[in-house]
Amino acid sequence: MFGTFLLLIEELEQKNISEEDFFKLLPQIKRDAQKNLQTVQDSVTWLKAQYGEFKIKPVKIMVTDLFHYLEERYAAKLKEKNINFYFKGEHNAFLAGDRVLLEYVLDKIFNNAVKYSLPGQDIYLQAITKDDQVELSLIDFGTGMNEKYLSEIYTYNIPIFLGTAGEKGVGLSLKIVKNFISLLHGDIQIISAESKGTTVSLFLRKFIE
Numbered sequence: 645m646f647g648t649f650l651l652l653i654e655e656l657e658q659k660n661i662s663e664e665d666f667f668k669l670l671p672q673i674k675r676d677a678q679k680n681l682q683t684v685q686d687s688v689t690w691l692k693a694q695y696g697e698f699k700i701k702p703v704k705i706m707v708t709d710l711f712h713y714l715e716e717r718y719a720a721k722l723k724e725k726n727i728n729f730y731f732k733g734e735h736n737a738f739l740a741g742d743r744v745l746l747e748y749v750l751d752k753i754f755n756n757a758v759k760y761s762l763p764g765q766d767i768y769l770q771a772i773t774k775d776d777q778v779e780l781s782l783i784d785f786g787t788g789m790n791e792k793y794l795s796e797i798y799t800y801n802i803p804i805f806l807g808t809a810g811e812k813g814v815g816l817s818l819k820i821v822k823n824f825i826s827l828l829h830g831d832i833q834i835i836s837a838e839s840k841g842t843t844v845s846l847f848l849r850k851f852i853e
Contacts, residue, residue: 648673700742700827704851707737707771707780713747714754714769725808726763733771738851739778745824746848752817753782753844760842761786762808778850785841797834798822 652669655661711731715722722729757767761784768783787808789797798819825832825846836842 648676700745702740703743705739705741705743705746707733707739707769707778708735710746710750710780711769714750717751718754718758721758725758725761727758727761728766730766730768731771732768734773735771737771737773737778739780740849740851741828741830745828749821749824749846750780750782752821756817757782757784757786757842757844760784760788760808773850776850776852778848779845780848781843781845783841783843788838788840788842789836790838791836794834794836 652661652666652673656663656666708731715729718729721727754767761767765785768781770779770781770783772779772781822832828848830849831847833845833847834842835845
């Protein structure tokens with residue numbers, strides 16, 4: 645992206661392209677810059693967790709607090725796409741985990757749910773307690789994914805899909821998400837069907853007094 649931008653500036657300076665053409669390219673450059681920045685941020689977060697001084701800090705987390713975190717963080721995007729976000733399940737469920745890692749994980753999953761949902765659709769955060777586990781699921785009814793891609797969803801082979809409003813992914817987040825869930829001693833399951841939506845379930849440790 646930086647190389648492209650420098651090349652365009654040089655072409656403008658040498659008058660090989662007009663200012664009008666240069667400014668027409670800026671929206672695409674902005675989108676590419678946002679995608680590259682997200683890739684860098686995701687990579688830095690992963691590196692800090694793997695090789696830096698980051699230490700897991702398990703704390704008691706109320707699942708409804710996570711719902712309100714996402715609701716507040718994505719208020720503008722939800723309003724922009726006219727998407728409704730609801731909580732269902734056990735309001736008094738608590739889990740044990742590192743809040744920083746868990747918020748990162750939910751942020752990436754929820755961002756995808758919003759990205760691939762159509763205007764007017766719903767997204768749910770669902771919490772179900774089973775024995776010593778809390779099953780935390782983000783459920784959307786958007787574009788979904790063809791089954792043939794599910795087996796490669798955590799690899800570098802899966803193609804990058806555009807969101808329903810033309811949003812572009814970076815193809816890296818879910819690989820980091822799976823790694824972070826492992827650090828939390830949990831598991832992740834993704835169920836998706838084309839044109840029907842996606843459910844991403846996290847199986848995390850229940851907080852026990």
